Amino acid sequence: MAEHTQLIDAINIRTAVRAYDNEPIDDDTARQLEMTLQPINLLADLDIQLVRDQPKVFAEANASGHLTNAANYLAIVGPKDDDEAKERAGFYAERVVLAATLRGLGTLWVAGSWDRAEAAKHCRVTGAQELYLAVVVGHPKDHLAYQSKSYDELCEIQRAHRPSKSYEQFTALMSDEAREAAPAWFKAGVEAAMKAPSAMNRQPVTFTYNAADDTAAAHIDPAAGDEHWALNDLGIAKLHFQIGAGQGQWAWGDGGLFIHK
């Protein structure tokens, strides 16, 4: 795994991890994660915090068997009642997820499988902020065996581990002709977004390519039924798209444009 260091590699091998080894995240690994987190918080205007060794936050999900040994998490904290910040949270916290993936760690976004009140006790949330969501982080179960898997094996696990909407569904607002004529960077962006996590795997984001000005746009699909977490999932999908497409930048918001560079 070690020679695979690019963010696109992380996208190609990441899956939601629900079972972890009962082994702490050591200080050195925590420091490395913090070094990723701090500049991201500055860029994102968020306050994402790494909290270690608080299994009580996941007591119910661990006891039911839905999760195993979940104990550490990223607390995704940002400004209250701010839709754009919720989208940024998806975008930038997923960037931390990909960094953790490259370090051989497992991750799981959680909206339901945690005790939010308990989680809030172990992080800073000011009166102007709220705790949006968390991402469980830890050593995947049997992590030594996991780390000895080849990159190709991990890609195959990612490819086969869950159903995905098709490329055509992800570009449902485009005609067959427009889809055919779209540039390779757009296709690579959509393919990376197809591998993104989303609440209950609803995959609520579609993409279009506009040949007239060579831009892409991302849209929330209201039919996907992801009204609670659509903005977060929009941010996650945009990050994956951007990494898949190579150079370029998004404007925030539903319908926001991507300019490829």
Ligand SMILES: Cc1cc2nc3c(=O)[nH]c(=O)nc-3n(C[C@H](O)[C@H](O)[C@H](O)COP(=O)(O)O)c2cc1C
């Ligand atoms: C915002 C959000 C909330 C999620 N909440 C939960 C959760 O509470 N419990 C859970 O087991 N998985 C949760 N997931 C994980 C999704 O079920 C998972 O990402 C999706 O099924 C796609 O699978 P993948 O991540 O392996 O690609 C959540 C994902 C996102 C993005």
